[in-house]
Amino acid sequence: MTASYRIGPRPESIDAICVPAHPAQDTLSAEARSAQLEEARQMLTQRGAVLVAHYYTDPMMQELADLSGGFVGDSLEMARFGANTDATTVVVAGVRFMGETAKILSPEKMILMPTLEAECSLDLGCPPDEFAALRAQHPERTVVVYANTSAAVKAQADWVVTSSIAVEVISHLQARGESILWAPDQHLGRYVAQKTGADMLLWNGACVVHEEFKAQGIERMKAVYPEAAVLVHPESPEAVLALADRVGSTTQLLKATQELPHEQFIVATDRGIFYKMQQASPHKTFIEAPTAGNGATCRSCAHCPWMAMNKLDALMQSLQGDEQAVQVEESLRLKALQPLQRMLEFTADKR
Numbered sequence: 565m566t567a568s569y570r571i572g573p574r575p576e577s578i579d580a581i582c583v584p585a586h587p588a589q590d591t592l593s594a595e596a597r598s599a600q601l602e603e604a605r606q607m608l609t610q611r612g613a614v615l616v617a618h619y620y621t622d623p624m625m626q627e628l629a630d631l632s633g634g635f636v637g638d639s640l641e642m643a644r645f646g647a648n649t650d651a652t653t654v655v656v657a658g659v660r661f662m663g664e665t666a667k668i669l670s671p672e673k674m675i676l677m678p679t680l681e682a683e684c685s686l687d688l689g690c691p692p693d694e695f696a697a698l699r700a701q702h703p704e705r706t707v708v709v710y711a712n713t714s715a716a717v718k719a720q721a722d723w724v725v726t727s728s729i730a731v732e733v734i735s736h737l738q739a740r741g742e743s744i745l746w747a748p749d750q751h752l753g754r755y756v757a758q759k760t761g762a763d764m765l766l767w768n769g770a771c772v773v774h775e776e777f778k779a780q781g782i783e784r785m786k787a788v789y790p791e792a793a794v795l796v797h798p799e800s801p802e803a804v805l806a807l808a809d810r811v812g813s814t815t816q817l818l819k820a821t822q823e824l825p826h827e828q829f830i831v832a833t834d835r836g837i838f839y840k841m842q843q844a845s846p847h848k849t850f851i852e853a854p855t856a857g858n859g860a861t862c863r864s865c866a867h868c869p870w871m872a873m874n875k876l877d878a879l880m881q882s883l884q885g886d887e888q889a890v891q892v893e894e895s896l897r898l899k900a901l902q903p904l905q906r907m908l909e910f911t912a913d914k915r
């Protein structure tokens with residue numbers, strides 16, 4: 565049985581920060597691009613810092629992570645890499661919850677971000693006090709929160725999960741006879757409940773990027789590319805998930821492009837991941853799942869506006885001081901650490 569509770573507020577400020585679909589960096593000459601990358605690489609070296617980037621950041625950010633001995637991955641892998649690296653300074657190119665997770669796991673490290681203003685609509689749509697009120701009404705339920713939450717929400721959880729491990733963790737809890745209070749992503753929660761049959765009470769948050777993918781548009785696109793496989797991140801609406809050949813986290817979708825025999829892929833996730841998909845399979849074709857059509861908004865660009873704030877110049881700026889350091893208050897950190905560690909221990913056997 566599943567139940568829903570409330571609609572998480574959509575941040576009104578999003579229109580103000582939406583960036584042009586194709587960042588200016590993409591128009592740089594090859595020479596200028598190499599020079600910028602080399603300058604940023606040297607700054608990372610001088611600072612003794614390692615760069616951990618999410619797949620949704622600009623291609624240049626991902627390229628810099630690769631060429632400087634850093635890492636590009638999904639949110640679970642970023643957490644693991646940040647915790648295991650010997651570097652004392654880690655630059656997290658992603659959104660705030662990713663920087664916070666790194667700090668919670670490694671308080672002794674300096675965690676810098678190109679911008680501390682990179683939010684996430686799931687995090688914003690789940691205020692800690694409102695979540696505490698719901699939790700208080702359901703003390704019998706095991707509290708499982710998505711990684712895309714603030715430290716203050718994680719601190720209230722029994723478990724933290726990412727999309728790559730959510731089904732396994734919930735199956736494990738269901739086998740122990742536990743009922744679940746889930747937050748904040750309603751689409752991922754519903755998908756996991758359907759996959760596992762678990763009793764999950766869902767918070768109704770949503771990702772502003774994935775919520776914009778349209779089933780009708782994908783069906784029309786399938787008619788144009790009948791041989792294409794459809795890849796969908798589980799933050800997408802139910803009707804879009806129903807059309808998927810593969811549902812998974814960003815890394816799982818990237819792997820699908822290498823494992824599946826298809827030559828064409830319709831991809832329903834942030835287009836930042838196309839950089840790695842194309843790099844892994846240069847001969848294959850990747851097509852953005854449509855976000856236009858009825859109900860489309862200016863947000864309908866398949867690119868997270870907060871991920872897009874991670875510009876190379878902002879990264880270089882962050883390396884010049886400590887102003888962009890992530891801070892998590894110690895008592896909060898210790899509370900948020902427990903469910904995060906539980907997740908990492910659970911996944912350690914599955915690698």
Ligand code: 13P
Nearest residue numbers: 638639640726727813814
């Ligand atoms: P992944 O865990 O798949 O990297 O997803 C993070 C995210 O924010 C997706 O929108």
Ligand code: SF4
Nearest residue numbers: 659684685771773868
């Ligand atoms: Fe959050 Fe969606 Fe951006 Fe991912 S793509 S960081 S879920 S707003």
